[in-house]
Amino acid sequence: MLIELEGLSKSFGGVAVLRSITETFAEAEISVLLGASGCGKTTLLRCVAGLEQPSAGRIAIDGRIVYRDRPPVWVPAERRRIAMVFQSYAIWPHMTVFQNVSLPLRAAGLGKSEIAARVTEVLNLVGLGDLGSRSATQLSGGQQQRVALARCIVSESPVILMDEPLSNLDAKLRIAMRVEIGDLQRRLKRTILFVTHDQEEAMSIADTIYLFDKGQIVQKGAPKDLYENPKTRYVAEFLGRANIIADGERATDGAGRPVVRVGDITASLPADLPPAFLLCIRPEKWRTVSPETPDVLRGRITKVQYIGDRTEFWVDTPAGVMMVVEISAPDRRPNDLVGLQVEPRDVKVLPA
């Protein structure tokens, strides 16, 4: 079930929220739309759902056009054969759990016995087997989340849209549900579009991440690919943390290849170098060594935070303040002199 967008645009009262997005979301994968609030990711999801009418473009679900500006095509939400989990879960408070979950099947006109069988099966699947007759208002946040999920998979609609489904849960439950959604997906093989602003959530659950900024997709890729090879400063800083160095000094090495020097560190530069560029080094890529070691970036520790599974500290170097993350570090103290080393391949060059 591919979801294809072509030139999809949407503006609210003259403000462009989606700027001509052309993209294909792969079948039976979890595609995560990631971005800060207001970047357009939720609007895109709602356009796919049919809850928002785009301003221009085309949307096709499994080859069936559900929206096109011209000649105009508009399939209302109830006939798009999709399922959706809302941020607020949208559990109907005047119905029982069973009634909530069975509604998509009743809307589709299925027979009573089949409905009962399928709802029971799905409730068992999400671990709510014995709560069918419970009123929806008597559920905990996690249980509501499961009802929303059950309602979403019961219809066997091949496309599932999830709008920040985990953001109303507490931290522990959020992580647990993350794993569960991943497991469910592996079993059910649905095409899932998952909206979130939480980059860790995105990384953990996604097959492919689509990173949004100002109504456009600025980069897409597998989580590791996006993290290791950000194409812009925005991507580098949105996904994880990054030390950005603006004033690397250009030079050539012995063989005449272009390199960049940061303190006493040298890294090679790609041939197709943009005229203005930035260097990006992830904090965990630094190796901390004795300041006497040659070819290091020397500096003084200004601040140390002991987190438990890691230690984070900041080093004031000639190239600026560098953030460093170390797993099982020896005791670090402010004012310690340290030397920083980095593998040349971990120095990423970004356009300025």
Add this chain to the structure above:
Amino acid sequence: MKVLATIADRRVSSVLGMTLLAVILGVLIAMPLGTILLQAVTAAGDTAFSFTGEHVIKVLTGQVYWVALLNTVIVCGGAALVATVLGTLFAWIFVRTDTFARTVLEQIAQIPIFIPPFVGAVAWALLFAPRVGAVNRILKLIGVPFELDIYTHTGMLSVMGLYLAPYVMMIVAAAMRSVDPSLEEAAQVAGLNRMQTALRITAPLLAPAILSGTVLAFTIAVGLFGTPVVLGWSRQILLLTSRIWIGTQAVPPEYGVTAVLSVYLILLSAVAMAAQRYVLAGRSFITITGKGFRPRLIRLGPWAPLALTLALVYVVMTIIAPLLVLLAAALSTYTWSGHYGIANLRTALDSEDVWLTMKNSIVISIIAATLASMLGIVISWVTVRTRTRGRRLLEYLVLLPISIPGIAFGVGVMLVWVGAPVAVYGTTLIIMFAFIGRFTAYSVRSISASLVQLHPELEESARVCGYGPLRTFARITFPLILPSVIAGWLLLFSFFMTELSMVILLYSASNRMFSVLSFEVWNVGDFSRLAALSLLQTSIGLSLAILLKTVFRSRTDIL
């Protein structure tokens, strides 16, 4: 030791304070209600005190009382139904559709609340009285062979329903704004079309709010005095409230019978509320919190002009036409003489009686609204901010009169003081007692609502900074709740200025209020002068309404 002493002091002062509040509410609220019950089953005469079934039997065997009960049920039930249909329709038009100017219209459509029910009835009598009503004259003029008759059950319930509709509208509109729009979206995604979504999701979600609007409208209708008397008197369609008034006018006054009839009224509203509670048991899905949603708007398309027309017709019928007909009547020498002139208006208003009663009304209303607001502040603070034992009981007691029909409460206050050894009956004090007892609830609602939203940490941080409790209240809490205090005050003031249901039982020569004067003028049938007085009353009501709406951003939701 000093610390221990302080703790003991605090406990003593808190017990003293609660006792004082309990005494005040006991005298103002519990005693009137208790006296009604007592008077219904005790023999008249202030020397011997004995139980008797005579009043109950008289009412149960008297045909006129059964007719009054039946009339009350028909007229008030019908009025509640009309109010529910109109109120829900307008809430939907203003909140859920893209009707032109809907936000402004929603505010305007709340204004009929500020038109005194008595005045509204007078205006409608001027418009639709058989033969002489302005509209009927016009109908005859253009050759329409039938006429509308306001002096009927249908006429009465229509007028009452029209003026009660805003109450239902406000409740339902608030509910519509607190329904999470994704509940409807989820239904659509699940495969329901718009109509199915409306029937299976939206309607059941709003049903509790609509029902409580109906019950509120019914309770208010049951306690109304002015409207049913003005519209029902000429054909003697008498309601329980009219019978209560007749009972107090009898010589000697039939206090026992009025008490039994008041119990009827209280029972009627209690039955309505019990029915509501029974139907809604565990089904109140919408908690109206500060959190508002922006509901999805329905594009009306070709129906848009119809919705706009309906809203405009409503505004014309409840506000503009009544005002115009009152103005026309006030300007003419006697009703529809054809001679108009500002002089008539001047003569009508230029009498000592007018200014004396007006002065009484203003003084009583200002004092009563101020005292009720002060009591409201204290009770709100105790119930919201403290854990004092008994605060729930206090809150229950102060909110109880909301569900007691106005005239019944008036009967209770009258019965408490009519034979009392202290001279309260016949003074302005008794009217103030009645006002404060019955209406402090609105002040409490207004202030509690804003106190709940005021985070206790604002007060706590002032305490930590070194302010004592009194200074904290004076410098932090009070300034922050002041808008709601003022809004509540204005609302009470506007109610008091036009209150008739209780005042009609409690006034005497020395404490006549303006609303009483209007009623007397109606009684002698001088409709031209009545129109002038009504116009004056309405303009006061409307200016207060506009003040509330514009300066204080509509806190009418506390009704």
